[in-house]
Amino acid sequence: MMRTLGNKAASQMQGKVHRSSVLSLPVINPERLKIAKALVEKAVKQGKVFSIQGPYPVVRAALWARGWVERRLARPVQRAPHSHGDEDDEDDVAEEAVKEEKLGDMYDLMSRLVRNETAYLYWTTRRDAIDCQSLQKDQMINHYANSATFTTKVGLCVNLQNLQWVDTADPDVFFPRCYRLGAQEEKQAFIGGEKQCRQAAPRFVAAGMIDRALHVCQEFINSLEHGDIDITMETRTSLIGQQWAEFLRDYYLVVHDSALIKDSKWVVQKYLERPLLVHGTKFDIRQWFLVTDWNPLTIWFYKECYLRFSTQPYSTTSLDSSIHLCNNSIQKHFQPSQDRHPAVPEDNMWSCSQFRTYLQEQGLGGSVWASVVVPGMQQAVIHTMRTAQDQVEARKASFELYGADFMLGRDLRPWLLEINASPTMACSTTVTARLCPAVQLDTLRVVLDWRHEPAAYTGGFQLIYKQ
Numbered sequence: 487m488m489r490t491l492g493n494k495a496a497s498q499m500q501g502k503v504h505r506s507s508v509l510s511l512p513v514i515n516p517e518r519l520k521i522a523k524a525l526v527e528k529a530v531k532q533g534k535v536f537s538i539q540g541p542y543p544v545v546r547a548a549l550w551a552r553g554w555v556e557r558r559l560a561r562p563v564q565r566a567p568h569s570h571g572d573e574d575d576e577d578d579v580a581e582e583a584v585k586e587e588k589l590g591d592m593y594d595l596m597s598r599l600v601r602n603e604t605a606y607l608y609w610t611t612r613r614d615a616i617d618c619q620s621l622q623k624d625q626m627i628n629h630y631a632n633s634a635t636f637t638t639k640v641g642l643c644v645n646l647q648n649l650q651w652v653d654t655a656d657p658d659v660f661f662p663r664c665y666r667l668g669a670q671e672e673k674q675a676f677i678g679g680e681k682q683c684r685q686a687a688p689r690f691v692a693a694g695m696i697d698r699a700l701h702v703c704q705e706f707i708n709s710l711e712h713g714d715i716d717i718t719m720e721t722r723t724s725l726i727g728q729q730w731a732e733f734l735r736d737y738y739l740v741v742h743d744s745a746l747i748k749d750s751k752w753v754v755q756k757y758l759e760r761p762l763l764v765h766g767t768k769f770d771i772r773q774w775f776l777v778t779d780w781n782p783l784t785i786w787f788y789k790e791c792y793l794r795f796s797t798q799p800y801s802t803t804s805l806d807s808s809i810h811l812c813n814n815s816i817q818k819h820f821q822p823s824q825d826r827h828p829a830v831p832e833d834n835m836w837s838c839s840q841f842r843t844y845l846q847e848q849g850l851g852g853s854v855w856a857s858v859v860v861p862g863m864q865q866a867v868i869h870t871m872r873t874a875q876d877q878v879e880a881r882k883a884s885f886e887l888y889g890a891d892f893m894l895g896r897d898l899r900p901w902l903l904e905i906n907a908s909p910t911m912a913c914s915t916t917v918t919a920r921l922c923p924a925v926q927l928d929t930l931r932v933v934l935d936w937r938h939e940p941a942a943y944t945g946g947f948q949l950i951y952k953q
Contacts (some may be wrong), residue, residue: 494762514595522592526599529555533606533624538842540611542911544923548930549607555596557605559616592827611908618862623883626933630780631879636870637888637907640666641752645873652872660866661902662756667696676919691849693729696752702733759900762894764836764844765827768800769793770812770903771838771892775867780880783953785871786932788925789946792917793836798823813915826845833915852917862900863892866949870905885933887925 531537534554538546544557605623608616613629621627635641645665646657665676761768775790794812797820801809808820817834836844842855867890889909892900910927913919930943935942 488878490823518592518595519852520564522595522599525553525810526596528605529553529596532601534605535600535603535605536609537605537616538609539615539906540609541925542609544911544926545609545930548927550621552930552934554607555600555602555884556593557600566812571757580630621883625691626885628800628884628886630777630884632877632883633874633888633907636874636876636927637905638751639664639675639755639904640668642750642870642904643753645877646870649869649873652875653869657869660862660869660900662758664753664755665755667752692736695733695740698729698733699737720941758893758895760896761800762896762898763800764793764795764841766799767826767827767830768796768810768812769836769893771863771894771900772894772909773863773890774887774909775890776885776929776947777871778885778933778937779882780875781880783871783875783951784949784953785868785951786944787867787950788928789948790921791838792921793838793841795830795836797821797826797834799826813914814910818914828856833917835915835917837917839922850898855945859899859900863890866890866892866900866902870902873949885929888928 498597529588529600532553532554534549535557536549536554537557537559539559541749601820604622604625608615608625608627610628612633613627618629618631619626636645642661643666646664647662649655649657667676717727763769771791771793773791776786776788778784778786794814794817796809796812798806798809799816811817822830822832822834828908838855845851886907887909889906889908889953891903893903894900911918911922913922924946928947931942932944932947936944
């Protein structure tokens, strides 16, 4: 009897689950389905199916407006290394809203209709977000393979040392002197010694030695500032026992026996201690450029850029990152100093037009931007790309937008600091809220319109180099 009641209850429960599942399914309007099918059929016929991974709502909306249909990637969205958490969060919320609250939405319906179709445009934060080996020749992606040869410090350092083989330009006039700690000759050049290594083959120590050295130095600084009084029993304090012995051994091998750091990605670079300041505050410049082909090398330069300020007045008496590192990802964690000049913006950003106005007010002339700064940045980008040309995969259907960071000397000559893949598109200030959407829309104009029609409008992008 109990078994019969149990079976009956189970049957009733299954019925409830089944009815609940049916009720949760979206009701599709036949007329909307008919329209969606027609739009999808047209998009598929024209090869207008795209996939996006990452915080790019502007690109998604622009492609929708162009008649493209999104084939959603199954892989969950990953945080991009150079993007800001706030925008990632906003994009995640937007995607969830489309999936959970707007199941009857036309775009969602069209997306489900193309789930088995081929995407002809991929826009992702990382190249490894998809299987690039399986891409057909006509499938576009916003990344090139091997771009790390210039988007890492060590790669940039190595490439620019080879500039002499492709151009007569001197990298020391636009890229601060840089030395790889894992290269014997460069390490000796940095130390300044001319002595030859006494050993036939160099000795190596593990790359973790640098992390341990930094940890020890930080502990020492904390003790000087009495920060060590807050250390708890759970906090890792210092190297102990055998760790100290291994660290001291590696230290003496590197410092006294010219040992190299194995597989080291560390570099030592000349610090620009006399930068151009704005109201006594350090800044750098984020400049976008676009590569649409590596053979022949084709480079586009964006007409607008922006300045990023430190939150503290400039000083060489302190090495605090809030003074010397202008990246927004670092400065957003600090409050602007009350000692900073009130004319420096609270959100730590200026457009290049605001900077040109400042130059005129300081009597430096507005033309110096067009005659010195911009040509200097363009030449630095061209020289760098030429040194990397033979190392990057020259895939015809690919393209990539980069963010180059520059500083200006007191003579307004630009110095290249680094080049970033997948530069952040976070609309974190009024400046980036205007520029970041614009550069994404103009990138689409170049890679979709100009690629097929050389006379097409390319927005703020200017073609500055084509072999």
